[in-house]
Amino acid sequence: MNVRTAIQELSVSGLAVESAAGRVVSDISFTIGRGRPLTLLGESGSGKSLVAQAIMGSLPPELRATGKVRLDGNDLLAGSRGVQRRLWGREISLLPQEPWLALDPTMRVQGQVAEVHRYVKGRDARRSRQLAAGNLGEVDLPGAGRLYPFQMSGGMAQRVAIAIAHAAGSDLLIADEPTKGLDAALRDSVTARLRQEVENGRLLLTITHDVAVARALGGMVGVMLNGELIECGPAERQLSAPTHDYSRALLAADPESWSRQAPTTPGGVVLAGYGLAKAFGEASLFADLNVEIRAGEIVAVVGPSGCGKTTLGNILLGLVKSDSGSVERRNDLPALRYQKLYQDPPSVFAPHQPIRKGLADLARLHGRSWNVVERLVSRLRLQSSLLDRLPGQISGGELQRFALVRALLLEPVFLFADEATSRLDPVSQREVVAFLLEIVRETGLGVLLVTHDRHLAERISNRVIDFAQ
Structure with a gap:
């Protein structure tokens, strides 16, 4: 097994996101280590994606992050947003919530995956195309490389985004709703892929609405509500005996x-x-x-x-x-x-x-x-x-x-x-x-x-x- 050893830990402490009108995310603290992923659950608008954007350095200009976000002790918020952005595709990768917006509508999907190998990893064009084809095969899209995004279903576009994130091979992977729009079989396949990333030593922060995904990933589970992390603990405990009323309502609301x-x-x-x-x-x-x-x-x-x-x-x-x-x-x-x-x-x-x-x-x-x-x-x-x-x-x-x-x-x-x-x-x-x-x-x-x-x-x-x- 190829175990990554570059970055050992992401530590977030006292993270807040502020707008001109006041705070929209308050006092978020957690630690992600190798072999111990974190999954954030919560309703739409609870602030989960803002936490991810603060870590990435991709918050909208009208929002400002304060607190500490450390990768092996290096505080990402201490410098300019440009410092964080230089880590994109190298040390930090984001699997976006809206792949329909993230993909280039004018470019075939294999070329979009190949660009990561060519321009981030520095491989030649022929090898980049070969590796891109392999990445698409890993997400059950072996023959889709010549398609444009508009020729694909939402679920297929989501899998292309997963292939791109995997091609980057960065130390920290942030997966924002990685299984939305996927059927149960593909959801389980994507979740297994994320588990494999964890086993290979990658740090993983997952944002999801799907309790089944949180259960399968294990590690730690946090629940957000109104911009606050209302509880956080080992997945087995959080998903079987949560303490907060909202967390219990979240588990009880599954259509099954x-x-x-x-x-x-x-x-x-x-x-x-x-x-x-x-x-x-x-x-x-x-x-x-x-x-x-x-x-x-x-x-x-x-x-x-x-x-x-x-x-x-x-x-x-x-x-x-x-x-x-x-x-x-x-x-x-x-x-x-x-x-x-x-x-x-x-x-x-x-x-x-x-x-x-x-x-x-x-x-x-x-x-x-x-x-x-x-x-x-x-x-x-x-x-x-x-x-x-x-x-x-x-x-x-x-x-x-x-x-x-x-x-x-x-x-x-x-x-x-x-x-x-x-x-x-x-x-x-x-x-x-x-x-x-x-x-x-x-x-x-x-x-x-x-x-x-x-x-x-x-x-x-x-x-x-x-x-x-």
Whole structure:
């Protein structure tokens, strides 16, 4: 076994993150050593990613980190942000929360992995391409090197980001939501890959909503709430007998423990596809597929990453053309009443425009009252102050809830929810699902729900379409 010996310890003490309005993260202290990873759990907006950004030196300009962040005694916060940035890809690597934004949309993915070997590790072009192909094979993407990011599913893009982080081979790996959007088999594969990094001597800080990932990684587990580390200890103890009420609620909110929600009595068909087929090259995703979604009905689609779940929803919305078959929708309604909740919420919002501006423009354009926006924001437990931030300044889970606000503002009769809760912690997921069920019952909204979580699908849907069968 090739055991790394370069950096022995990351020590964080009294870390705080401050904005002009005050502290958003307070008094964070922990130590990560070789063979002892740390996993941070907590709801969206609790400050987990800000901790990672403070360590990396990648906080937004309006935020400032104070306290101590030491790599083998060297305080990373003592110098300028440029000092930290010189460590990127060499001593510190980040597996980002939003791979869709991190990948270059104009470049094939094998070339993006190869760049790490070529320009960070100093290898020649031919060897860099060979090593990049191996990195992609390790994350079950052996033939995907010639694809562009826009040709990949969200789960596939996440695996490319993992391949890039592994290629860097740095001493400290920070994994920010490394398994979101992945099916159970790929989640377990990625978790095993992270465990291997720990066994090879790498320091690992993981941020996740997935309790199963925290349990599999072992080591230490910390729970964050409202910018504070409310408890931290050995994984076995924290995940079996937590002391804080929020930690107990977090563990109890896993969909496997939910009772089945009583489905509504469906109404008329709002959208249907008959005899649908789709293939990409020699790979057939599905053939002769029939699906109907009725008013007040939730139809769930489950299956492994890349099996065609998102493609089916896009065909029903007219975003992708089927190879054969037909799509029928109510002809008395405009296309605007058929909406999609995207798997990657950054694709919905203009990156340099405050969220308030985007939602206000949308409401004005379609004659909706701003009061409707405020009610939706409140029901989804979003702070109104977040409306004045840019999309990149809030967490992925908060941005996904704003994307749901945006979709529901247009009063849809059909919603294609593509991994709608994959960015949410278990507590927030339960709240958002409860809200979605309320909307279905109140308005008769028909929902096509794509998810990797079979327990979630079985608990809340009227019917399940299983692409694994």
